[in-house]
Amino acid sequence: MSLHIGAQKGEISEKILLPGDPLRAKWVAENYLDGAKQYNSIRNMFGYTGTYRGERISVQGTGMGLPSLSIYVTELFNEHGVESAIRIGTCGAIQEKTKVGDLILAMTASTDSNINRRFTNGLDFAPHADFGLLQAAHEASKKFDRVHVGGVSSMDYFYDETDANEKLIKHGVLALEMEASQLYSIAARKGKKALAVLTVSDHVITHEAMDADARERTLNDMVEVALAALSAN
């Protein structure tokens, strides 16, 4: 058991899915994992382990924002033996070509947060996905029409009132979310594998948003791709 995760030794698989929303963790456990057992309810940040096609897989909520994710991911890597972690999250598109309902495989995750510079003495570090997980996710996503592989940016602000988006659009960043950069950075420091598979839930520039049907269908696609990538690695 660690400070924020009430699992006993061995209760968490070395392969894990990481949604921001703890209720998405519950939904994944109920719909994708056989024999899922809940191992965490501290702060209602639910975590479960079950089997997917015969293999043990866990799913753990991480909360919103880089600091919250960093707490859960650090404990999972340091104290619960996790080796491969895939974030399954929503994001807001910022390019014309990224549409609501699309899937994004985040090859890199920039950030406006200062959180990494504490570890690098101010140097820039380029947080990136594990190539094996990315390749497997790309393979698994080929059956879906609208998939992008590229950079996202993990932002401190959800309601950003600055001109940051314009600069990110110019650099080809596909979408905004709030955690992947920290997942990739912690994984790099600890020699673990990480990836973020994201569903575009809204468009930050056009304000288009997903309806309930689309949300369910595309969240299913995202989970299917992430589970296939975890199984292959």
Ligand SMILES: O=P(O)(O)O[C@H]1O[C@H](CO)[C@@H](O)[C@H]1O
């Ligand atoms: O859907 P999740 O995984 O929570 O991810 C996105 O949604 C939240 C904001 O609404 C942030 O956590 C952002 O990264």
Ligand SMILES: O=c1cc[nH]c(=O)[nH]1
């Ligand atoms: O962080 C996020 C997540 C979804 N949509 C956004 O605009 N931002």
